[in-house]
Amino acid sequence: MQRLSTYIHELESWSNFTWRLDQLILPLSEVHFLQGRILGKMEALGFSLQKEAFLETLTLDVLKTSEIEGERLNAEQVRSSIARQLGLEIAGSIPSDRHVDGVVEMMLDATQNFSDPLTSDRLFNWHSALFPTGRSGMYPISVGQWRTDKKGPMQVISGAFGKEKIHFQAPDSTKIEDEMALFLDWFNTNKTLDSVIKAGVAHLWLLTIHPFDDGNGRITRAVTDLLMARSDTSAQRFYSLSAQIQLDRNAYYTILEKTQKGNLDLTLWLHWFLETLIKALKSTDTLLKRVWLKGEFWQKNNLITLNDRQKRMLNKILDGFDGHLTSDKWAKICKCSKDTAIRDLNDLLSKNILQKDEAGGRSTRYRLS
Numbered sequence: 001m002q003r004l005s006t007y008i009h010e011l012e013s014w015s016n017f018t019w020r021l022d023q024l025i026l027p028l029s030e031v032h033f034l035q036g037r038i039l040g041k042m043e044a045l046g047f048s049l050q051k052e053a054f055l056e057t058l059t060l061d062v063l064k065t066s067e068i069e070g071e072r073l074n075a076e077q078v079r080s081s082i083a084r085q086l087g088l089e090i091a092g093s094i095p096s097d098r099h100v101d102g103v104v105e106m107m108l109d110a111t112q113n114f115s116d117p118l119t120s121d122r123l124f125n126w127h128s129a130l131f132p133t134g135r136s137g138m139y140p141i142s143v144g145q146w147r148t149d150k151k152g153p154m155q156v157i158s159g160a161f162g163k164e165k166i167h168f169q170a171p172d173s174t175k176i177e178d179e180m181a182l183f184l185d186w187f188n189t190n191k192t193l194d195s196v197i198k199a200g201v202a203h204l205w206l207l208t209i210h211p212f213d214d215g216n217g218r219i220t221r222a223v224t225d226l227l228m229a230r231s232d233t234s235a236q237r238f239y240s241l242s243a244q245i246q247l248d249r250n251a252y253y254t255i256l257e258k259t260q261k262g263n264l265d266l267t268l269w270l271h272w273f274l275e276t277l278i279k280a281l282k283s284t285d286t287l288l289k290r291v292w293l294k295g296e297f298w299q300k301n302n303l304i305t306l307n308d309r310q311k312r313m314l315n316k317i318l319d320g321f322d323g324h325l326t327s328d329k330w331a332k333i334c335k336c337s338k339d340t341a342i343r344d345l346n347d348l349l350s351k352n353i354l355q356k357d358e359a360g361g362r363s364t365r366y367r368l369s
Helices: 025-045 047-067 075-086 098-112 120-130 173-189 195-209 216-232 241-247 249-260 267-300 308-318 327-334 338-350
Strands: 155-158 165-169 354-356 366-368
Touching: 025 047, 025 195, 025 216, 025 267, 047 075, 047 098, 047 216, 047 241, 047 267, 075 098, 098 120, 098 216, 120 216, 165 249, 173 195, 195 216, 195 249, 195 267, 216 241, 241 249, 241 267, 249 267, 267 308, 308 327, 308 338, 308 366, 327 338, 338 354, 338 366
Parallel strands: none
Antiparallel strands: 155 165, 354 366
């Protein structure tokens, strides 16, 4: 297969990035304004709702950074894993598998320890957490070390067999140690660059090096979250860049490919990055409204005795239940019998927490009162 163009990592002055700050100053200023506004709103919420908003946001971040790579994690496992690792008590906590715990461990280390240096060992630990079995799906990979390219160059390819298109080819594995040493030195010693701009540059730079056999996207977004936490000077995350990237996934890959086949002027990439951040910050208003309503609900009903199934299902409804709630769905989600589901629902009806929709009989639907 013929490569279509030269990549920026092949340019003689590779990593000497430039950008036009005059074209970025307006979106950068808006990012900082929105960051300040969100942190102000958080301080007004009170500790319990702050905790809930943080848990919601981090759960969303973990889910969406995996979805970008085509992997869907169980939301309740993610939420439970985060709560356990942070020592938080939540209703309806469930066990989580090693793979979920690994993604959560990486994201928590990035955001809670944002002021710590970024080192190769730290990145290796993240990579090992992402792949606890030493495999990506069915295939063995090199875990906790830089890739070796034993099966050929690291490429991003699409298309049917024989008609493949190479979107990107990463630097040869023999260069990775030097490339990462340069990146980590810049990351840890450049103290003057605005942390938001630095997050955008680091995101593009690390993805271009593509230092691991797999997991490069998730690790890159964790590094980006680390820098955004530094910019906020807060370990409390109240917006998710990964969630917005997932919504704009096609545009994300398009701008990445264009930038990696261009020159070392990152203005267009950084402009896209900042505009995506602005969307992520603005979407937090929706999350805060949901958290506020959820907090009011549990405050109103805090003296009512409920079992773990009921608490779990009520949280699912408050988080935005998909479709209509029926006794069949209750039984399936809670892994209980239909009779148990009906008893749970009737109990909530008697306590005026749920009410029946107008349709009755076998198709009875329930919603919050």
